Amino acid sequence: MTKTETLYVDRIRCDGHGLCAELFPEMIQLDDWGYPIIGSAPIPPSLLAHARRAVASCPVLALHVAHMRTSP
Amino acid sequence: MSDTILWYTTRGAGAVSLLLLTGIMVLGLLARMRFATDRWPRFLSAAVHRDLALMTLVFLGLHIVTAVVDPFTHLGLVAATVPFGSYYRTFWLGLGTISFELMLAIIVTSLLRPRIGARLWRGIHWLAYAAWPLAVFHGFGTGTDAFSLWLLAITVVCVTAVAVAVSWRLVGAPSGPLTADQRAAMAGAAPGPRR
């Protein structure tokens, strides 16, 4: 069994502040209106720290790291 | 330790604390207004705001400890923790005590933000609008050299900076790609539940 982490954003809470995209550009870009486009792939372990920093930076706590356990 | 050194340290650390607090207020307002330039990304306002807050704890700690142990003022721990609990300049010192305790509440809730949620955190954070002016009045009322030129200059700079930042907050529009109409369209949406 492997543990994977992915990004999850609460779309209703999200207000397009955009700090997440500044801190984690590898997996988060902004659309024309400042709202995040989130990569759905698992977060590479080497980038997990950046993901957590982005999560902590959200002014409305909309971004989360979701943990999933997948069977091989 | 020489009494004069203690006294000057108290005053100096207090002044630095006020400057830091002003920086914190201004940066907090910049973050609220989504301020950003090519060289100053949005996250920087929030990050420096937080770092300054932690630094302020150091200087405030120095300010309070040196004041408490100073034999001239006979303050003791009670004065530092109980508002209006000191005999020395009771009222003005009390303002400082309140201000400090509000700051502690803000800092602790910020450190615990993921656990307590955005709503409660934001509610407590509003106390900053009380903590800062209380610190200014405290500085004005407790110092024997309140009207010395350097402290006056520092106070004027601080008040001006916060006044300008607050004015922008009150009359200006947040930066970003959305127009005023677009922001209104989002604001006018029926509130969804926050789970």
Added chain:
Amino acid sequence: MNSISLLAGPDRASGAEPMRDHLVRLGPMPPSGPVVVDLLERSGLRGCGGAAFPAATKWRAVAAQPDAAPVILVNGAEGEPLSGKDRLLMEIRPHLVLDGAALAAETLGAQEVVLYIGASHSVASEAMARALRERPESERRRTRMVSAPAHYVSGEESAAVHYVNDGVALPTTVPPRPFERGVAGRPTLVQNVETLAHAAMIVRFGAEWFRGLAHDGSVGTALLTISRAGAVQTVVEVPQGLALGDVVGAVCGTSSPPSAILLGGYFGAWVAAGSVPDLPIDPAMLRARGYTLGCGVLAMLPAARCGVVETSRILNYLAGQIARQCGPCVFGLRSIADALHRIAARSSGDDELHRVQRWAGQLAGRGACRHPDGAASLLHSGLAVFADEFALHQQQRRCSVGTITAEAA
């Protein structure tokens, strides 16, 4: 296409079938129990509200929730403008729907049943209310009717629960899903009226009977709403697995064939007429081929109407029906609708179509509910099926159909 199961029985013109006749024709409901869920599983019944989720799995999920007694939310909102099947079912076979609701309530131990019916479906509401008065006391006591606002999203599962709880028919962030925490915080089964009607038939006549109604590889029947030129024509019941071409042929008869078919409603997709005549009416098979049955809408675009104009009209409607809770939908969908309007009206700016294509790619998965996904699906299919027409409108500012009516506005 004959009325095989749900629509069998007295003519539609006779209106609501009274309880006495209903029981004489179909027999009484067998007693419920845990075997009901196994039966539903064997039958292969899927939800008929659009998601086509296996019914037994949903019922099991609700049953598996600890403590609190669950709630049954009978979803008759039918917010899709081109759909009329739920309305019809409630109007002429209300007892079949109520049988299904009672079955769910007794099987899952629910003490509350909510009939969530679209506010504009007055005949259906009336019929359901009258039918409810004929039911046994125990059913009447635990059932209440709630009027669903006439919006596209109000039939969405979490929106329905949200409305019943707080009077706001907007989708909510999931998790938790309604089966975990729904009406009054209790596990809630949100099930479409057609699904419940099928369940009421399955429990009487068996899983094998239900499976046997369909073509090979499919199970059961499906209600389809046939529309033409933007107006609902009729509702038919077809065996699942029937080919799309056969349905279109039977409905059109000798009149001129459509140029394109909208399959699945406003969250579905355009299909070029004649391109895939053997496409089976079966939600699982359609999904495997990249389509969706949605709520069973089959809307036909006559050759005299422009696909670009139609697509623009639908996107404009969808943009107006959003919950307005999520930025990407509020701005993305609106910008797309405005740009499409200009393209349809042959007054688009340079690059407008290119911008639409870019925004279209950023729509799916970026809202709290499936609204932007549905709109994106329709948009992509329109851009593909009417590619030539879009190019004509954008580059040469011409329309091959010729007339731009006020519907483009």
